[in-house]
Amino acid sequence: MDRLSTAALSGVPETLLIPLAARLLASERNPDLGFIDPAARVVGERLAFDPARFADDRGSMRGSIVRALWFDSVVRRFLAAHPDALCVSIGSGLDTRTDRVTPPPGVDWYDIEFPDVVALRQALIPARPNVHAIAADGANVLAWVDVVPWHRERPMLVLAEGVCMYLKPEAGAAWLRALDYLAGVRATPLTLAFDFASPFMVRNSRRNPSVRKTQAQFSWGLRRIDDAVRIAPGFRVAERYDVARRSGVLSRTVSMAHRLITGGRPLYGCATLTHAGHAAG
Numbered sequence: 511m512d513r514l515s516t517a518a519l520s521g522v523p524e525t526l527l528i529p530l531a532a533r534l535l536a537s538e539r540n541p542d543l544g545f546i547d548p549a550a551r552v553v554g555e556r557l558a559f560d561p562a563r564f565a566d567d568r569g570s571m572r573g574s575i576v577r578a579l580w581f582d583s584v585v586r587r588f589l590a591a592h593p594d595a596l597c598v599s600i601g602s603g604l605d606t607r608t609d610r611v612t613p614p615p616g617v618d619w620y621d622i623e624f625p626d627v628v629a630l631r632q633a634l635i636p637a638r639p640n641v642h643a644i645a646a647d648g649a650n651v652l653a654w655v656d657v658v659p660w661h662r663e664r665p666m667l668v669l670a671e672g673v674c675m676y677l678k679p680e681a682g683a684a685w686l687r688a689l690d691y692l693a694g695v696r697a698t699p700l701t702l703a704f705d706f707a708s709p710f711m712v713r714n715s716r717r718n719p720s721v722r723k724t725q726a727q728f729s730w731g732l733r734r735i736d737d738a739v740r741i742a743p744g745f746r747v748a749e750r751y752d753v754a755r756r757s758g759v760l761s762r763t764v765s766m767a768h769r770l771i772t773g774g775r776p777l778y779g780c781a782t783l784t785h786a787g788h789a790a791g
């Protein structure tokens with residue numbers, strides 16, 4: 511494919527254009543959120559990408575920035591506490607998080623993406639010291655675990671932003687179980703940050719104004735974050751964050767109705783799970 515074109519992106523990788531559009535439109539559409547990302551602007555210009563394709567979807571444009579700011583905050587807090595950590599970002603798309611958060615020099619950062627996306631990242635985003643890309647299925651932990659410097663007891667942060675809803679449910683569950691198992695046997699204090707869709711959102715993914723412009727659709731939903739802990743009992747829920755509630759009037763209204771009807775379940779949220787680094791019991 512043309513190294514600097516999005517034309518060959520299809521299916522799930524194409525969805526990286528949605529948060530990229532949100533980042534490019536953030537200062538104009540959602541200035542109150544205070545999101546600043548000059549590196550994203552450079553990516554957009556080099557790609558000659560017109561965010562107008564997704565601009566009408568105000569909920570996703572705002573929600574993507576609300577979500578990005580929450581992930582940035584998780585990363586900053588974790589790296590401040592663990593300046594020698596390993597950070598693995600699964601499904602980074604064309605995100606420029608390392609430019610926003612500037613990891614300390616002791617941090618090793620790995621972006622794991624499908625091969626076409628890695629090629630685009632390498633062509634578009636200037637290299638930074640200690641920031642690497644791996645072309646792999648990030649949900650298949652065995653595909654990357656021995657490529658990253660995950661040493662016994664080294665604190666680790668795993669990010670998956672805008673990714674889990676595209677995984678098959680069995681792949682999502684296997685991913686959680688593998689991280690749980692490996693954190694236990696490697697005695698790793700591990701924090702996992704991800705966003706998750708409700709089953710309602712999954713059922714209605716073709717109605718999402720941005721997702722339906724791609725060939726992708728959602729597959730995996732969680733009724734509540736505790737369901738992830740049931741799958742991988744070595745984790746504990748450390749933080750919950752309701753994205754839909756903060757993503758504009760329509761999202762907030764649907765989110766409130768969803769909570770009322772389901773007895774308090776989030777429509778769309780983020781969470782951090784922590785693993786103490788020993789087997790549950």
Ligand SMILES: C[S@@+](CC[C@H](N)C(=O)[O-])C[C@H]1O[C@@H](n2cnc3c(N)ncnc32)[C@H](O)[C@@H]1O
Nearest residue numbers: 523525526529601602603605647648649671672
């Ligand atoms: C909605 S985009 C989010 C991109 C980025 N995290 C952001 O917020 O800008 C979803 C991304 O996840 C990637 N992805 C989905 N499943 C993946 C997997 N199993 N392994 C690696 N990347 C994956 C896709 O290629 C796509 O770039």
